[in-house]
Amino acid sequence: MLGLAPRLLTALKEQGFTDPTPIQAQAIPHILQGRDIMGLAQTGTGKTAAFGLPLIHQLMEIGTAPEPKTVRALILAPTRELVNQIADNLAGFVKGSHLKIVKVVGGSSIFNQTKALHRGTDILVATPGRLLDLIERKAVTLNKTRFLVLDEADQMLDLGFIHALRKISTMLATPRQTLLFSATMNKQMNELAQTYLDHPIRVQVNTPGKAADKVTQCVHFVDQGAKGGKLKTLLAAHPDELALVFGRTKHGAEKLMKQLENAGFSAGSIHGNKSQGQRERTLQAFREGKIKVLVATDVAARGIDIPGVAYVYNFDLPNVAENYVHRIGRTARAGAEGAAVAFCSPDEIGDLRSIEKVMGISIPVASGEVPFEDRKNARKGAGKGPAGKPRRRGPQRGGSGRGQRMAA
Structure with missing residues (x-):
């Protein structure tokens, strides 16, 4: 061969x-x-x-x-x-x-x-x-x-x-x-x-910036202070599946992990402040399902090869648009299906639009209202996203059981 x-x-x-x-x-x-x-x-x-x-x-x-x-x-x-x-x-x-x-x-x-x-x-x-x-x-x-x-x-x-x-x-x-x-x-x-x-x-083999075909995507418009509650609600809807949560900073990722632990979730974290031994032990526990939720920074976006990751949450949107593609590439591996859920605060609208431009799509809105300034800009563009297509609600691709659960 x-x-x-x-x-x-x-x-x-x-x-x-x-x-x-x-x-x-x-x-x-x-x-x-x-x-x-x-x-x-x-x-x-x-x-x-x-x-x-x-x-x-x-x-x-x-x-x-x-x-x-x-x-x-x-x-x-x-x-x-x-x-x-x-x-x-x-x-x-x-x-x-x-x-x-x-x-x-x-x-x-x-x-x-x-x-x-x-x-x-x-x-x-x-x-x-x-x-x-x-x-x-x-x-x-x-x-x-x-x-x-x-x-x-x-x-x-x-x-x-x-x-x-x-x-x-x-x-x-x-x-x-x-x-x-x-x-x-x-x-x-x-x-x-x-x-x-x-x-x-x-x-x-793929257009740069294109996500894997079996990744279902959506975005929730939510204030920064309400993201934690939203994440806990979505995680609680599928407690037996592995979820990877991305934050922007080391301190933010560690703080979020402790909040999830205090809320009863089996969570761990990997970021630049962790030693190599700590990171390896946490990844192994996540791989074996002993930890169900892993909170990480972009340092791990391309280094986690765990086929069982069902959900990727962008708790904070990356300020480098290409990193979004690498993050959501942690799910839907080895031919499996996966879901990518983004949280977007009013201050992150620019990051979201940059991500959509790189990917050439409009990420479907699962909940929340588009901030006023962005709605005004959308009206100027005849309600079309960066790919020239009308923005729609609900999970992209549709028809996926996982996507339906994700948007719930």
Whole structure:
């Protein structure tokens, strides 16, 4: 299948993978041919396997162990959660082979990471900051690295990693194969691709800014002070399903989590003020259903791969419109259906309209009244949303049992 080694195909079959996703079907043959790739696909479409499988295939053909402190393939990701997710997925693919995978992130023991890198590594999955720390300590060298993957590259730019990327890129071997994957494409991303990629093949399976087809969306217009009560009401309507709630700030997320706990919900939180160990334990409890509600900031928007998430609540709308797409991509994974519920206060109208513009849709209104100024603007536009369609009430797509419950 797609030119992959029989050993890899056997590993895939054992894990229940049969048919490739569109991004995998398009990207894998080009990667096996040694081409640089610029991959555009929304989160949850199988990007890790799209770059991981052909990468492993090529590394298996080398047949010898890497030299001490060297790295053959480097995968950079913006968050600890995403690094863990990538490393865990790849570990399943290399099971039974001689390939070694190491992950390094901030918040974990740098001594243990140094020890793990000492004998050399086939695949290193890392956040840029911790990798630079290890390079400065001479724990690892990149002069033998001939494969580079930039995953969720747009978020790395959003988080200010551009200078780290530039520094790291000068340390890699040449020639090398570079694979860039992103959920969005803008001018800065194009410039990044031109800088790091050599005549890349562009593969795109979804329009940037488009949500997964099985995500039902709606928005509640509600004052900021009334959001907590609204959230509790909606959560209480489906107490047995996993819900992910996004706040804008670390302090706000922690405060909201404690309010939910005090109201009797089994809740946890992950954000930048939590240690890596705390975040991993909370995510595991959420994955196992011991915690039903997880409150998070955007640091986790692209690092949570839990198929059972039924609802995503945007308690605070993101001020970067593209982040909305990444947030709601945490539901409707692996072919399941999901619901995305947004709360919009009067001060967030501009953020909502920016989100709708990026997505090319008008998000259906589930409850509340559109603020006066926005109603006035809507009348000027003949009552049409940014996509030129009349605004309507009720869940988008309709006909979904989950969507009906969501709007209740």
